[in-house]
Amino acid sequence: MSDLTTLGAWGVPLAVLGGALRVSAPFLFVSLGECLTEKSGRVNLGLEGTLVLGAMGGYGVSYLTGSAWLGVAAAGALGALFGALHGFLCGRPRVNDIAVGIALMLLGIGLSFFLGKPLIQPTAPRLPAFSLGFWSDVPQVQSNLQVNVLLVIGVLLAPLLRYGLKNTRWGLIVRTVGESAEAARAMGYDVNRVRLLATVAGGVLAGIGGSFLSLFYPGSWNEGLSSGQGLMAVALVIFARWDPMRCLYASLLFGGASALGPALQSVGVTSGYYLFNAAPYALTLVIMVLSSSATKQSADLPMELTVAR
Amino acid sequence: MSEPAGGEPAERRAARAASWLGTFLDGLVVPGSALLVSALLFGLFVALAGQSPLDVYEQMYRGAFGTWFSLQNSLQRAAPLMLTGLCTALPARLGLVVIGGEGALYVGGVAAAAVASSLTGASPYAVLSAMALSSMLLGALWVGAAGALRAKRGVNETISSLLLSYIGIAICNHLIEGPLRDPQSLNKPSTLHIGDANMLGSLPGLDVHYGLLYGVIACLLAWLLMDHSVFGFAARIVGGNPRAARLSGLSVPKLLISVCALAGAAAGLAGMLEVAAVHGKANASLVAGYGYTGILVAFLARHSPLAMMPVALLLGGISASGGLLQRSFGLPDATVSVLQGILFVVILASESYRGKVTVFSRLLSSKGAAS
Numbered sequence: 001m002s003d004l005t006t007l008g009a010w011g012v013p014l015a016v017l018g019g020a021l022r023v024s025a026p027f028l029f030v031s032l033g034e035c036l037t038e039k040s041g042r043v044n045l046g047l048e049g050t051l052v053l054g055a056m057g058g059y060g061v062s063y064l065t066g067s068a069w070l071g072v073a074a075a076g077a078l079g080a081l082f083g084a085l086h087g088f089l090c091g092r093p094r095v096n097d098i099a100v101g102i103a104l105m106l107l108g109i110g111l112s113f114f115l116g117k118p119l120i121q122p123t124a125p126r127l128p129a130f131s132l133g134f135w136s137d138v139p140q141v142q143s144n145l146q147v148n149v150l151l152v153i154g155v156l157l158a159p160l161l162r163y164g165l166k167n168t169r170w171g172l173i174v175r176t177v178g179e180s181a182e183a184a185r186a187m188g189y190d191v192n193r194v195r196l197l198a199t200v201a202g203g204v205l206a207g208i209g210g211s212f213l214s215l216f217y218p219g220s221w222n223e224g225l226s227s228g229q230g231l232m233a234v235a236l237v238i239f240a241r242w243d244p245m246r247c248l249y250a251s252l253l254f255g256g257a258s259a260l261g262p263a264l265q266s267v268g269v270t271s272g273y274y275l276f277n278a279a280p281y282a283l284t285l286v287i288m289v290l291s292s293s294a295t296k297q298s299a300d301l302p303m304e305l306t307v308a309r
Numbered sequence: 310m311s312e313p314a315g316g317e318p319a320e321r322r323a324a325r326a327a328s329w330l331g332t333f334l335d336g337l338v339v340p341g342s343a344l345l346v347s348a349l350l351f352g353l354f355v356a357l358a359g360q361s362p363l364d365v366y367e368q369m370y371r372g373a374f375g376t377w378f379s380l381q382n383s384l385q386r387a388a389p390l391m392l393t394g395l396c397t398a399l400p401a402r403l404g405l406v407v408i409g410g411e412g413a414l415y416v417g418g419v420a421a422a423a424v425a426s427s428l429t430g431a432s433p434y435a436v437l438s439a440m441a442l443s444s445m446l447l448g449a450l451w452v453g454a455a456g457a458l459r460a461k462r463g464v465n466e467t468i469s470s471l472l473l474s475y476i477g478i479a480i481c482n483h484l485i486e487g488p489l490r491d492p493q494s495l496n497k498p499s500t501l502h503i504g505d506a507n508m509l510g511s512l513p514g515l516d517v518h519y520g521l522l523y524g525v526i527a528c529l530l531a532w533l534l535m536d537h538s539v540f541g542f543a544a545r546i547v548g549g550n551p552r553a554a555r556l557s558g559l560s561v562p563k564l565l566i567s568v569c570a571l572a573g574a575a576a577g578l579a580g581m582l583e584v585a586a587v588h589g590k591a592n593a594s595l596v597a598g599y600g601y602t603g604i605l606v607a608f609l610a611r612h613s614p615l616a617m618m619p620v621a622l623l624l625g626g627i628s629a630s631g632g633l634l635q636r637s638f639g640l641p642d643a644t645v646s647v648l649q650g651i652l653f654v655v656i657l658a659s660e661s662y663r664g665k666v667t668v669f670s671r672l673l674s675s676k677g678a679a680s
Contacts, residue, residue: 232472284468
């Protein structure tokens with residue numbers, strides 16, 4: 001983490017902005033994936049496991065093949081696999097999708113730690129980045145305003161997903177399945193198939209989001225890589241009321257909140273380190289409380305969802 | 310032969326007993342098959358990792374139940390698992406999925422250690438009672454908060470309990486490194502040691518601490534409460550059909566909050582046991598995954614407090630054998646997590662088959678009908 005003391009008081013907001021640009025990518029991808037899955041009426045809490053698995057897989061493939069982008073592709077493929085497992089299990093009768101999500105979270109994390117043991121030491125090729133701070137001579141500004149290509153892809157994906165859900169036939173099918181399974185069945189759509197595909201797509205995005213963690217920032221594989229980011233992204237989707245653009249804004253907000261702890265630490269505020277690192281969780285909890293109501297349901301809620309009922 | 314005047318005829322009694330036995334055995338088929346399938350899948354996984362599944366299983370058995378030493382190790386690990394399992398199983402009866410046991414355990418443990426270090430000079434009984442009460446209170450507060458948020462604001466309890474768990478762990482870490490820190494604990498920040506006199510002793514004749522008894526009693530009490538009391542009946546109605554519960558006049562919010570509070574108290578007590586019987590002080594090693602394994606214990610036991618006791622022993626055995634696996638085969642400790650994950654997934658998948666198995670019922674009833 002670059003030394004921000006030379007910038008004085010400007011160091012902290014700059015670091016927070018840098019954090020928003022850096023750390024928000026995993027939140028963004030996972031929340032977009034979860035948004036799609038939840039629009040189809042299913043909750044995938046296993047995205048935390050998918051995220052970690054994607055991080056490990058992406059790092060491993062990048063190390064073995066020497067190409068970071070192949071690592072990203074591998075991470076997406078692993079995410080698709082786990083998403084397919086989730087979709088398949090939840091399609092069976094009497095299976096609770098929240099429990100399956102927790103189970104896959106634990107399985108994904110266990111598998112990643114097991115397979116990733118040999119990957120902790122070696123360094124793998126990372127993803128390229130460019131800096132939005134090219135106008136400044138100050139190295140801190142340049143390094144803090146670094147933006148990764150994946151983030152750009154994610155930022156473009158959000159409006160694309162929103163357009164897709166609102167204006168295309170596929171989006172309509174997904175939304176119908178999420179609002180009323182009976183109506184979808186009456187129209188001849190295979191509800192389980194649509195949800196399976198939506199979950200697989202969500203898994204792909206979550207895997208890619210995980211690869212960002214290991215291939216860009218923090219840029220290495222270790223067992224403390226993710227700390228609940230997948231789950232926070234699920235909460236984020238509820239906060240964003242299932243709109244991909246709001247997912248984008250919320251992800252930036254969360255990225256900034258996650259960067260608050262390290263930012264304050266680098267200007268010398270060392271007490272309360274754990275409390276500042278807990279800021280994103282507290283923020284998530286607060287917005288969940290504010291955006292939920294015991295009696296009213298959000299108008300944007302897909303009616304088939306179990307998590308917000 | 311039979312006494313129709315006062316009691317049931319003997320044939321009908323026998324038929325009822327046979328039908329009960331049939332249903333019980335049928336109920337074991339699906340989870341039993343799930344265990345077998347998990348064992349097969351894990352064996353496949355181990356084989357792909359380059360080791361012989363049979364060797365691994367043999368070592369796991371040795372490390373879990375093979376010797377007297379390993380059996381006691383498993384029993385010792387089962388104690389907190391019974392309690393953290395209750396943390397998920399009790400709210401599950403109400404239809405809630407609560408996964409904040411890890412944080413509640415840590416919060417309870419830190420509370421117990423803090424209380425103990427402020428009660429210098431008191432008798433061990435007083436100290437231990439204070440530790441137990443404070444840990445249960447704090448734990449109840451933590452998970453009860455998730456229940457309250459669900460009751461009052463409709464916030465999903467799975468996400469809120471996990472978030473509260475993370476927040477609780479952060480607060481505890483902060484307190485352990487700050488106000489509650491033992492100045493002599495330089496390498497690993499911990500609270501002050503509670504004093505050897507206050508440590509929870511071992512059960513007579515065993516090398517297992519009294520926590521096992523706490524766990525067993527807690528499970529028995531939970532079973533009595535949930536299955537044989539009016540409160541438990543009301544709770545199960547809420548789990549089955551919240552609207553019907555409300556229409557019957559049951560106070561759903563009160564039930565949600567109180568059951569979550571009890572669940573949190575159980576997890577907090579587990580934390581106190583770890584402090585009082587194992588470590589003697591509270592530090593980051595309390596966060597050892599007991600909370601997450603407890604979730605699996607609850608789901609494996611299908612949220613039944615009685616079944617949780619053997620299941621906790623099974624999972625305690627699995628985690629006890631982890632060290633032996635590492636030494637004998639060089640398999641990383643994550644191997645145990647993989648097995649637990651496989652178990653969890655297969656058990657959930659097997660839910661689809663629940664109730665569809667009637668082999669033993671038909672077998673026993675046909676026998677009964679023939680006689």
